[in-house]
Amino acid sequence: MDPASKDQSKADTSTSDEERFEDANEKAVDEVIEQVTGLSVGTSPKTNTSSSSEQTDKFVDCRSDPGSDEEALTGKGPTAGGSSVEHEDDYIDDESQRDFEKSLSEEEKLANKAKAEELKAQGNDLFKQGEYQKSADMYTAALRICPVDFNAERSILYANRAAAKTKLNFKPSAIDDCTKAIEHNPKYLKALLRRATLYEEADKLDESLEDFKQILELDPDNAEARAAQARLPPKIQERNERMKEEMMGKLKDLGNMILRPFGLSTQNFEMKQDPSTGSYSINFKSGGGK
Known part of the structure; x- marks a missing residue:
């Protein structure tokens, strides 16, 4: 085999490996979401979601009415056992995520942003149904996909997750999420x-x-x-x-x-x-x- 053919073979192998890594990474994310929430990515929960343009463009958080605003802020209302035990599996490493995203094209980043918006919409519906833990898990999944440069979107995701954690009485962790939301906005x-x-x-x-x-x-x-x-x-x-x-x-x-x-x-x-x-x-x- 001549040198040019060898170089072409290496390039093909490299491209193939990179594609396999991206496919495996995306599949792993989807599997985690399905295992944690019991929902398939792209499948809405029981209630219908708002239109995609409204979910993407409107700068709002997940609270659906003034009454739920007060409950989310005070921690009153139904909780999942009132536990104060914090979860360590929802940590978001922004720096590692930023490093990974350097290899992504703008089209890929926009695709990830759209996927994060879809997960946020599912999280919002779960929140309205009182499924606060599943809602928080959805926001976590969205944060792990949403590109770090989209400050407005990430700010809302952190704030929404803080609202869900407040309902679950995970208040120290909710404070941390509020802080992250404020850092982004x-x-x-x-x-x-x-x-x-x-x-x-x-x-x-x-x-x-x-x-x-x-x-x-x-x-x-x-x-x-x-x-x-x-x-x-x-x-x-x-x-x-x-x-x-x-x-x-x-x-x-x-x-x-x-x-x-x-x-x-x-x-x-x-x-x-x-x-x-x-x-x-x-x-x-x-x-x-x-």
């Missing part, structure tokens, strides 16, 4: 509002207040954010005072343990706070405190 009010509410429920009051402040910058008339801006500062101050009292109690116990061998206790000392700086000074009380 910093002005996504619904994701900010959901994360702010979840932060408050998790007693992360400072983080919650910061999110509500950001919401007011984007939407000065937002009633929920205005109410939170009035509600949270007193709660934060109360928490800080409680933490300070607990800390002082622990310091007193530690001080007594250290001073006891010397026949002393913290009662032999007085602590004064400087009103201008808030710092404390400790002074020995001679002949007293016993």
